[in-house]
Amino acid sequence: MDLEYYLADVFTHKPFRGNQLGVFPQADHLKDHQMQTLAKELNFSECTFVQSPQKGGDFKLRIFTPEKELPMAGHPTLGAAAVLRSLGRISKEEFTFEENVGPIKVSFHPDGWISMEQPLPRFGAIFEEPGMMSPLVGLTTQDLLPGGEIQMVSCGLPYLIIPVKDQEALNKARVDREVYNSAKSKLNFGELYLWCRGEKSGTYHTRMFAPGVGIEEDAATGSAAGPFVCYLVRNGYGELTDGALEIEIFQGENMGRPSHLKARTSYGSQGYSQVLVSAKVV
Structure with a gap:
């Protein structure tokens, strides 16, 4: 053929x-x-x-x-x-x-x-015990962002969004398959999306692990960028300008495939009205 x-x-x-x-x-x-x-x-x-x-x-x-x-x-x-x-x-x-x-x-x-x-966000479970989730990615509670919300969010695909305190913690994340499989059999959570703040305002570094669908790590995850920018608005991490939050995301550095994403959401009195994710392609 x-x-x-x-x-x-x-x-x-x-x-x-x-x-x-x-x-x-x-x-x-x-x-x-x-x-x-x-x-x-x-x-x-x-x-x-x-x-x-x-x-x-x-x-x-x-x-x-x-x-x-x-x-x-x-x-x-x-x-x-x-x-x-x-x-x-x-x-x-x-x-x-x-x-x-x-x-x-x-x-x-x-x-x-x-x-x-992307479809408008759907917010799911909040995991209030960080010690239950940090071992999934080989981290301890000390590696997580203090007070950061661990939450399921979907704009078409569900992700468990996990905030870590800095890029050093982000870089050492690794999925423990045994811990992951054990947790997956007991808890309902999506693929794992970790983030920390970048050096400049409005920039973020991320990693995504999806062993459940055959992706050990993803170099850039557009379907997670939409939920992520909505999550930032919901949790007060980003400041709206003219009713919108636009961010830049850097991912894939740990894989030797550096990637640059843009994500934007509009939010007003009626809630979220638009979710956009943008790319350049070669």
Whole structure:
């Protein structure tokens, strides 16, 4: 079987950085098990498969990790958009992907950034005993941000957001598979997203571990950036400007794949009204 596919680096403006992505732009004829096999063969954190729309969008997008299909994801959405644009299959500045979570609007900007609009946040459980969660990532309670909220948040995919006190603590995080599997059998929590403040205001360093879906560590996690910026607003970590918080996220340094993400949320008297995550793609 001859298949056309493309490789993209997402959340970077330089090749061989950011998060790797395989994009299959003509995937109507592929069955589910074939897409899963291809994703496992390429062994990136995700691969995308572009199909004809079924619900009024411009394209249907299927997203697979090496182990399972996802309802949506950040860098696959943005990377697939960039590839389709480069192939001349998208000429307008805004279009819609049909993903399993629902319609996802994507926008191209004159400065080269591409944005996706994510579902509005859903806030889940707060884990009030840090000592229960810090061993999941090989840390102690002394490594965590004092008074920081450990909470589940989702804008399409659920993440357990864990604040650590500084970059030194962030750098030494490691998933203990035995502890993780034991905790997962007893507690309901999402993939693990750790963060600390950057040196400049409005900047953050993050890491994401998702052993449950076959991703030991992710170089850049767009589907976590949306929940994260909403979490910052909810917990008073960021100052709103004109009813919005915009942040920059740096991830992937520990993997040799430095990545740069932007995330923005609008918040007012009626709550959250928009969640945007943006990338450059090469």
